[in-house]
Amino acid sequence: xxxxxxxxxxxxxxxxxxxxxxxxxxxxxxxxxxxxxxxxxxxxxxxxxxxxxxxxxxxxxxxxxxxxxxxxxxxxxxxxxxxxxxxxxxxxxxxxxxxxxxxxxxxxxxxxxxxxxxxxxxxxxxxxxxx
Numbered sequence: 001x002x003x004x005x006x007x008x009x010x011x012x013x014x015x016x017x018x019x020x021x022x023x024x025x026x027x028x029x030x031x032x033x034x035x036x037x038x039x040x041x042x043x044x045x046x047x048x049x050x051x052x053x054x055x056x057x058x059x060x061x062x063x064x065x066x067x068x069x070x071x072x073x074x075x076x077x078x079x080x081x082x083x084x085x086x087x088x089x090x091x092x093x094x095x096x097x098x099x100x101x102x103x104x105x106x107x108x109x110x111x112x113x114x115x116x117x118x119x120x121x122x123x124x125x126x127x128x129x130x131x
Contacts, residue, residue, distance in 0.1 A: 022050040029060040030092075030128055032121060036068040039076030047076065051083045061092035061128045065121050066102040077111050084115055092116070094124045 019037035026032075031054045039047055047064075054062055064080065066072065080095055087093040097103040098119035106112050118124040 020046065022047060024050065024054060026059075027125060030063060030125065031057065031059040031061070032063045032065055034065040034068065038071035038073070039066075039069055039079070040071065040073040041075055044073070044075045044079050048079050048082070051079070052086070055083075055086060055091060059091050061094070062087055063094045063096060063118075063121060063124045063128070065096040067096055067098070067121070069097075070101050072097075072102050072105055074105075074109075077106060077109060080106075081111060081114055092128050094118055094128065096121050096124055 020039075020043040021036040023034045023036075024031060025034070033047075033050055033054060035047060037043070051062070051064070062083070064083065069076075084093045094116040095106070096118050097106055103112075103117065103119075106115070106117065116124075116127070118127065
């Protein structure tokens with residue numbers, strides 16, 4: 001796989017408020033949004049903006065990496081479900097979440113039945129490449 005890292009092309013690609021941060025990188029035709037810190041009422045709109053900006057570039061897939069998220073509020077899970085719906089059939093959508101702060105609440109609420117959930121970005125990329 002070819003990994004292309006580039007500086008974000010607009011403010012939504014690298015949204016930062018306090019400790020919250022979203023970094024965008026491309027691997028082949030898949031965009032990976034790596035999120036850091038808490039996803040709550042204050043940061044959820046910025047995550048939504050970054051997701052919409054990424055989907056507007058017509059990737060074949062979008063992976064939201066929550067590996068560095070230490071708090072995932074219900075509004076953050078709502079953003080992920082909405083992103084899944086927005087991606088529709090135009091792009092594959094997956095979430096990397098493996099830990100008590102992210103995968104546990106997703107599984108407790110049953111959202112893992114609606115989202116493709118992966119333990120690592122590499123696992124998600126392998127699955128995306130199989131299509």
